[in-house]
Amino acid sequence: MRSLDQLFEHSSRALARRTSRRSLLAGLGQILTGSALLPLLPIDRAGRAQAAEPKPKSQTAGPESCEYWKYCAIDGFLCSCCGGTSASCPPGTTPSPITWIGTCQNPGDGRDYIVSYNDCCGKTSCGNCDCNRNEREKPMYRPSRNNDLNWCMANADSNYHCSVSVILGVSEK
Amino acid sequence: MRSLDQLFEHSSRALARRTSRRSLLAGLGQILTGSALLPLLPIDRAGRAQAAEPKPKSQTAGPESCEYWKYCAIDGFLCSCCGGTSASCPPGTTPSPITWIGTCQNPGDGRDYIVSYNDCCGKTSCGNCDCNRNEREKPMYRPSRNNDLNWCMANADSNYHCSVSVILGVSEK
């Protein structure tokens, strides 16, 4: 487990570093055309620029709600409803060492955070708190941003149970 | 397949012969205390004697309805909603050679019929037309009348897909 965790930390942080600059540039390019502004949010989120009717977001949604800010690109079951938390896997499951990446704005401080989405693996579908959010999510030809893939694919037990979101850091401005 | 069919025919017809006399005696014993009388049904069904609120039955319910008369002891999915009919298995599945037995009254002629319930096997749950009727159904210690058992148990592929009801004959009076 420890070596898997280290692998995860290494690979997804490296990816986050590469990703954040591109996201930042996209964000800056689009900020002045933003129409999806949220209360108390000083900057628009990259990619939301052309949103006509963004889904309602709640600043108070907790980690057992799909509306929780960290979950902006989870399409799956929330581990926080399955015996885990927003960033930890349920007992008896195994985290995926590989992952997809999201950029989510925290309404609490207005910052964009780079988030790693990991799947928890080795048990059958949790089936609780189905959540389908796809902000900046991309099709499979950009796998680092794709949530359709079963990211348990490289685990010894590659069955998908649920998904967590793990803060990697603030998206650099 | 043919040999399995023959085994089924033999074993369940023999069982029906043994069963029908006992059912008949039970039926005669209870007929005069019957309170669950149905329109146009000249005789009460055995075991319904103490019914306080029998489920409504329809004389016109067809084979895709759980209320269809032949299904009086099916707890499972109706094969007639899964690509089969009331007495035939869906394409690609295999009938169970072993079976449980029911005695159902046909509202069309008022007769009690001995019915063999067979499971169709080798594909995963059909999931359509869930039907749960248990007239004269008995717990597992009387397996010939029990519908909780997976009667696909002795098939080469013992997964349960759906259930059929097959008329064996009129319950002898």
Next chain:
Amino acid sequence: MRSASLLVAAALNIGMHARAAELPPPLPAEHMKVEALAAAGPHWVYVFDEAFFNETDARVHLFDGDTYRRLGQIDAGFTPGFNLSPDGKTTVVATTYFARGSRGTRTDVVEFTDNATLATTREIVLPPKRAMTLPTLFNVTYSDDGRLVYVAYVTPAASFGVLDPAAGTVLGEIDTAGCVMVIPSGPNRVSSLCESGRVLTVTLDAGGHESSRAMSEPFFDADKDPVFMQGVKIEGGFAFLSFLGEVHEVDFSGAAPAFSPAWSLVSATEKGHWRPGGSQVGAVHRGLHRMYVSMHVGGEGSHKDGGTEIWVFDMTTHRRLARWPVGTMGTMGNLGTVLAVQVSQDGAPILFAATDKSDVVVLDALTGRVRHIEKRLGQTPWMMLNP
């Protein structure tokens, strides 16, 4: 629209700089881990989901009746049986897998899960004879001392397997002459129910093989008033409820089962109208001597119908203490009917009621007050266990 947005964006952009000094420090990076379970609480319950519409995917959900949180999951395969070890530390699942998911080579297996980690720690492969049927307390069970595990076989010939969980081996198979299922009876006896209404009890030797067997007198009549196969754990044994509402308490602690005189859940006028029904019809708080039964109005053949009321009985006086109509419980609308009940064994007990809507209702077992409704705890939650 677009120009208005531009103005708002520009204004907020300025606002961002003004507010920068007030911002809290950024959230720290998180480190993913696997959640550890807390020490088991008295209100934890293991909720079995047959997943009947996707029946190869049965599972057991561990649910906390205090926090209303799901604590984890134990996978259970196809038409499994499951049970807990006498010390509550292990969940045992007897199940079947097919090499190609829904078909192909069948493997029957007993799996052991450490309830402190929800990791499967051991399996024992069985002959392909396991009873594929709905769950009861008697599909798979530990001996009272926890040293053996028994698994019911139906092929449809009836027998059972004797397993040594410590060694991970099958010790043998014992024919039961048509009697079915495995009821633990002391450290080295296994009882089964027979169509004649009798109990077959097989005594095992030190190696897990048969040393003797005995047949009891009949205690019920399968024609006139069969008992549910489900059984309800009571002090020293199990109670078997009949379709018409008779309670047969059987003490399995001695060398032979001892039958108490049957008593009735229903009055003479209720009899034949009000009946127990469902997939787990009753539960007993063994310290308070209270029995909870899922009751409905119905006729012959309604024994799997869910309860519209939960009736509470004093096991000592056999008096009914309360009727809790499900339809009027709480203020949360129609709760459906109750298919399974279970009660915690502590002094502030919780009653769990699983419904035909796949919900689990959490009630105060002393007052019947609804505390919580856990929506869709699986597809078909048909049995619940707690230590």
Next chain:
Amino acid sequence: MRSASLLVAAALNIGMHARAAELPPPLPAEHMKVEALAAAGPHWVYVFDEAFFNETDARVHLFDGDTYRRLGQIDAGFTPGFNLSPDGKTTVVATTYFARGSRGTRTDVVEFTDNATLATTREIVLPPKRAMTLPTLFNVTYSDDGRLVYVAYVTPAASFGVLDPAAGTVLGEIDTAGCVMVIPSGPNRVSSLCESGRVLTVTLDAGGHESSRAMSEPFFDADKDPVFMQGVKIEGGFAFLSFLGEVHEVDFSGAAPAFSPAWSLVSATEKGHWRPGGSQVGAVHRGLHRMYVSMHVGGEGSHKDGGTEIWVFDMTTHRRLARWPVGTMGTMGNLGTVLAVQVSQDGAPILFAATDKSDVVVLDALTGRVRHIEKRLGQTPWMMLNP
């Protein structure tokens, strides 16, 4: 009550004797058999159910859009891909099984089902590399001449397997340098989509091994306006819809993919507001040159949102012919939103629309009139195919 019943019973008992002479002859004994499928009809559709809440139990339902009957089922395992052979006679499923249901040794396999019998006739075991992802036309596919089968691999390194279905063998694996999925392109070419917006096309030799590869110019921009991976079958190739509603038609019939100028589903004022969305966003009637698209109002990130309307386009003029609001279809209440569309290819075409309520709506594809709503055709019907 009881005495009244007695009287009624006695009266009916007499009635029985009076009626005996009128009774029809008894029903004959029935003989159980396995139902045979009729010849395939043009309105048959293969409805893929991911069974997302029990994801090891995916399946494909064969459904008749004329009789509204389910004709049978093809089991599909865990996160499968599936497709039909060019002649429509075979269903190919690429899937994964675990030795212990939800865990244990992983076996990736391609299974072939005879669509005339719904029996699985052959399997080819793969290396454990199959792309575990949502279904598209490009997870597994036949070559245009039906002689080869290609399977997308993602480990997450991208490659694909080349299979000989007649021999039942894996011929080899071809690395795709980060480009993903298998798009058939003539009898011996496989194309994949790349993050750069280009198409990689690998040409195979007679043994199924790579003989050459070529990279196209970009046809979309994954940053500004990515295309759905799903693809829509058109004459000679596939159309790829973009998140913002651009239609990229790609002809895969030649040695290299040929791109038509993109056209838009939306007007300038609709752009960015009305968008295609779902799990199978479009379908084309290739004879009538009509495209059906599931459309909703939404912003960035809404590309999996279901359609509140189905829009109909003329593929030749690129004009919108109709808007069919789902909410007001028929008189059957709220139908939910549309996640997947498919259209039959005959002269009296049927449009199938799978909803987020797990229903499949059957419509007249010429008028939009709702003919039928098939309730709960699986848990999560996310893709539909017909020959």
